[in-house]
Amino acid sequence: MSLTPVKKSWNHQIKEVTIGTGESAVTVGGETTLPFLHDEGDMPNPPRIALDVFDAVPDTWTEDLIEATGDEINDPVEWAQKGVEEWGVELISLNLTQHALEEDPASPEDCAKLAEEIAEATGLPMIVWGAGEEEPDRDVYPVVSQALSGQRCLLGSASEESYKTLTATCIADGHNIIGESPIDINICKQVNILVTDMGMSEDRIVVFPTNGALGYGLEYAYSILERTRLAALGGDRMMAMPIIIRAGTESQRSKEVKAKEDEFPEWGSRADRGIVWEATTATSYLQAGADIVTMNHPEAIRLIRQYIDTFMNTE
Amino acid sequence: MIIVGERLNGQFDDVGKAIQDRNPEVLQKLAQEQVDAGADYLDVSVGTAVASRDKPEAMAWMVEAIQEGTDAPLAIDSPVESVMRAGLEKVKNPPMINSTSAEPEQLSKYIEMAQEHDAALVALTTDQDGVPNDVAKRTELAGNIVMAAMEAGFPFDQLYIDLIALPVGAAQQQPGIMLDALQQLQGIANPPPHFIVGLSNVSQSTVKRSLINRTYLVMCMANGLDAAIADPLDEKLMDAMITAELLLNRQIYSDSFLSAYRASKRRT
Incomplete structure (x- = not known):
């Protein structure tokens, strides 16, 4: 008896989102199938790895991880460069945390300068995350966004409660946006609607379901x-x-x-x-x-x- | 839910007059409004606007006029083969053929016609004896339609079985009978064909047409209906349809689920 393979085909496609500009730009999405089912549809862009770089040595990391990262961990620009040169990553995921410190926080300008330096040193498309704290993030997003204006970065994240500043900023400076939802598919959809209702194009959104x-x-x-x-x-x-x-x-x-x-x-x-x-x-x-x-x-x-x-x- | 917009029909006064005057703008405007409201196909029917001998030419004109304004797929609607062929000759995108009866000779001819035109096909559960008034005859004719499609290798995702909604004001037991038939036919094939209904028929000659239409639509959907020839410009109808999709777990809930559904349907 012969076995007939069951194949499912879909009529719709995931949006393609391009992060960065020029030769190093990275496009993600575009699938017409579930992951890696190449017989059922297309997966035109491979999934991408982004290297997390922090603006200070993360105090929760194990000694093993710090050691594996190397001395460059003490300088975010060198850390990011090592990611490109030695580990071959195609995206930098910069995590800004120091602006949210209670004592002696980094200024929005400090954050912007760091983001610019990393972008310039690596030449890679940038993902930039805030600290996840509404007030300090709200001050930092516009300044960082403007410093990276036109570089088509991916900035995040916008939530259901707090999406307006970041969305307006990303639209103004030509960036993509991360829509965040707390492991909740309904809120994920709602955030996408809210962000697109403000005029953000559907092909400029990446969702972070947490x-x-x-x-x-x-x-x-x-x-x-x-x-x-x-x-x-x-x-x-x-x-x-x-x-x-x-x-x-x-x-x-x-x-x-x-x-x-x-x-x-x-x-x-x-x-x-x-x-x-x-x-x-x-x-x-x-x-x-x-x-x-x-x-x-x-x-x-x-x-x-x-x-x-x-x-x-x-x- | 697949919505076939019903408004481009010569039986409506505005459309009938536009056909007689050969005024394309009226049709184009109605076409666009229906598409914007979420129509997947646009039904095109000459209705009774012109004499029978002029219908093929009128249909050809309608199809061309509508296509100048939109690329939405059309459902060519006529019981007369020559009118149907006149419309099909002019369509640009894969259309829907609306409709054939389950009478074997016509059915096999129309399946072939649909295959030629890469078209979807609406098949009514009627035969030479007319519209059946019980569940058994409807399911028997639906079975014949499925068998004929299977024998011809016609894909079920292109097949729309219409179990025929009859006016509640004239035959009050019929809407319920159709629901029973719909429910019984859910397991008829895997994957199943579509089930479609000419919705507005159920409320003919009543005074609360929109209310009856949307209530029946929701009841039909709960029993397995996945397509309807209906008026997408009836906002309450569309809201009820979208909400039913949600309650049947065919759409993901979000607080803005109505606008999300409409945004998803908007043509790019």
Whole structure:
């Protein structure tokens, strides 16, 4: 008896969003199929890895991760450059945190200067995140956005409660925007509607559904991504945006990565755990439909690049 | 939900007059309004605007006039083959053929016609005996339609079975009978064909047409209807339809679900 392969075809496409300009510009999205099902539709752009760079050494990182990153971690510009030169990343994901400090916060101008320096030093398209705190972020977005004006960066993130300043700023300076929702598909859709109602083009939005790491509600976030993608391929245009996932930061703060070896000897080497936890988290989300994964660990980045290359190979 | 906009029909006074005067703007405006309101296809019918012998020519003119203003797919609507062919000859985008009966000879001829034109096909559950007035005859004729499509290799996603909505004012048991038939036919094939209804028929000669139309539409949708020939310019009807899609889990809820649905339907 012969087996007839069951193939599903879709009539709709995920929007293509281009980040950056010129030769280094990166386009994500454009799928007409669920991830990597090359027999069922097209996946014209591979998922991309963005290197998380922080404006100060993250105080939650393990010694192993700091060591793997190297001395460059002390200078965000050098850190980003190392990402390009040694780890081959195609996007920089700059995390601004210092403007939200209670004591001696960085000024919006400091933040803008740093973002500009990194953009210039790496020549790569930039993703820039605020600290996730409404007030300090609201002061910083316009200044950073203007400093990077015309570079078609990806700035985030806009939420249901707070999207107006960032949306207006991104429209004015020609950037793309990240629409954030708290693992809630209904709010994800609502944010996209609110942002487009302000005049943002549908092909300038990347959605961040928020995500946990392996062991921290990954299955739930996975199902949200899957459902988002199914709705989009089925014709829901307000869901048809590329998806960004924070694979690195979420994994690196998990107990399984941070616990010392003498606490849980059966868990094995902590240095190894930091790599596999992040890589496993990233592969799961890539299979659920993530178009951009932001990552931390150089070795996990290498593994994920290999993974993407393997799954994009249609020969 | 697939909406076939019903307004480009010579039975409406404005359209009838536009056909007689050969005034394309009236048709183009109505076409655009329906598309903007969420119509997936635009039904095109000469109706009773001109004498029978002039209908093929009038249909050809309508199709050309409408296509000058929009690229939305058209549903060529006529019970007469020569009028149907006159319309199909002029269409630019894959159209819908509305309609054939389940009478075997006509059915196989129209399936072939649909295949030639890469068209969707509406098939009515009627035969030489007319419109069936019970569930059994409707399901039997729907079965014949599905069999004929299967034998001809006609794809089910292009097949629209119309179980025929009859006016509640004239035959009050009929709307309920159609719902029973609709429900019974849900498992007829996998993947299933579409089920469509000429919605406005149910409210003919009543005084609360919009209310009856939208209430029946929602009831039909709950029983498996996924297409309707209806008036997309009836905003309350469209709101009810969008809300039913939501409650049937075919759309993802958001607080702005009405505008989100409309934005999703807007042609790019």
